Amino acid sequence: MKNSSYLSPSVMTLGFGELTSMRYMYLALVVWGYLSTVLSNVSVILVIIIHKELQEPMYIFICALCFNGLYGSLAFYPSLFINLLQKVQTISYSSCILQVFAIHTYGGCEMTLLAVMALDRYVCICNPLRYNSIMSSAMVYKLILAAWSYPFILNTIHIMLTVRLPLCDSAILKIYCDNWSVVRLSCIDTTLNNTFGMVAIIALLVVMPSLIFISYIAILRACVKSSKDFRAKALKTCAPHLITITIFIVGVLFELFLYRFTPTAIPYALRVFMSVHFLVAPPLLNPLIYGLKLTEIRIKIIQQVKGHFRENIKAIDHENSSAK
Structure with missing residues (x-):
């Protein structure tokens, strides 16, 4: 039986703070950011779909990455835009949980897709003669399905553990909902949530980067043993992927850094920048990086x-x- 002091808030307040003092400037930035993200990602997706000669494994994976960027942006920008228009920045509990799920699955899928793309580059560079037989159309779509299913299953369990918690407060310190921000409001012990959270971090932020690292170690060894022309070609195809990985990992490290400290101990502007980096930078920059490189x-x-x-x-x- 739940304690009568426990709350089950239907509305959560968001930590917009100083952002509301310059809301119109931020509204313009949000509109520009969202439109630029949608336009750039949709452009890359359409070009790959329209031109059959681009429907190779590497480009199909890029297409999946752009779809994921659109998904993550949809989970973030519309809610941000609506709240900047309001006098009081709130979000319903059900919408908050939905946003938690969407943002966390976006982040997980980004990591798994980057790992799959590293595997693709490894096969292409280290086993070029067997590349077409290994990376068949069926294998490519199986890898994409696995890359999406893995984070969705993990985060479904994560959310199920979160929604069971009674909450004693309704104040989210960020400008969007994430799992940690909701769990910290719980009235009861959250050891189970924290334990599974560590499992999810290891599964996505240790295992996946390890696969990427192993793939690139093998690629580096292959390049060392090969000609200068081969190294130049390998670098040309791997450079966009490495840049994309770096941008996303930096954003993830910002998030992990915020979890380690009391949010109010960090200057507000820096806290907002660090918390939105992985939601804004990868979806906006990935299609530009691949389109230019x-x-x-x-x-x-x-x-x-x-x-x-x-x-x-x-x-x-x-x-x-x-x-x-």
């Missing part, structure tokens, strides 16, 4: 833009000639 994608995007521009010019010329 990988020649095939860059060429196809430029061709699409030029083709669309020519069609508009022709349409305008036709309208002008008809008017005359």
Whole structure:
């Protein structure tokens, strides 16, 4: 039987604090960030889908990464935009839990997809003759399914452990809901949640980076034994992936750093930056990195833009000639 002092808040308050003093500037940044993220990710996805010559394992994995970026952005930006419009920044408990699930699965999928992409680069560079037979279409889609299923299963269990907790407060210190922010409000012992949280961290933030590290050690060894041209080609295909990994890992380290300290001990502006980095930077920068670094994608995007521009010019010329 629950203690009568336990609360089951239907509404959670969010820690917007100083952000509301410049809400219109932040609203403009949110709109720009979300539109830029959607446009860049959708552009890469459409280019890969439209052009059959790009439907190879590496590009399909990039497409999956962009889909995940859109998913993470959808979990973050609309809620942020709505709250900046309101006088009091709140979120319903059910919406908060849904956001927790979406943000954590986005982060988990980003990590597992990066690990799968490292495996793909390993097979491509270290076993080039067997690459097509190993990375068949069936294998590629199985790897993507596994990369998405793994975090979804882990976070489903995580959320089930969280929603059972009675809460004694309703104040979320961040500008969005995450699992730790909800669990810390519990009135009862959270050892089980903390233990499973450690299991999830090891499964996603130790095992996956270890797979990436092992893959790149093997790639590095293969490059050392190969020609200069081979090393240059390997670096060209691996560089975007390494940059993407670095950006995401930095954001994850920011999050882990925040968990280790009392949030109020860190300056507010720095706390907000550190907490949103992994939600804002990867979805926004990943398609730009791959679009700029990988020649095939860059060429196809430029061709699409030029083709669309020519069609508009022709349409305008036709309208002008008809008017005359």
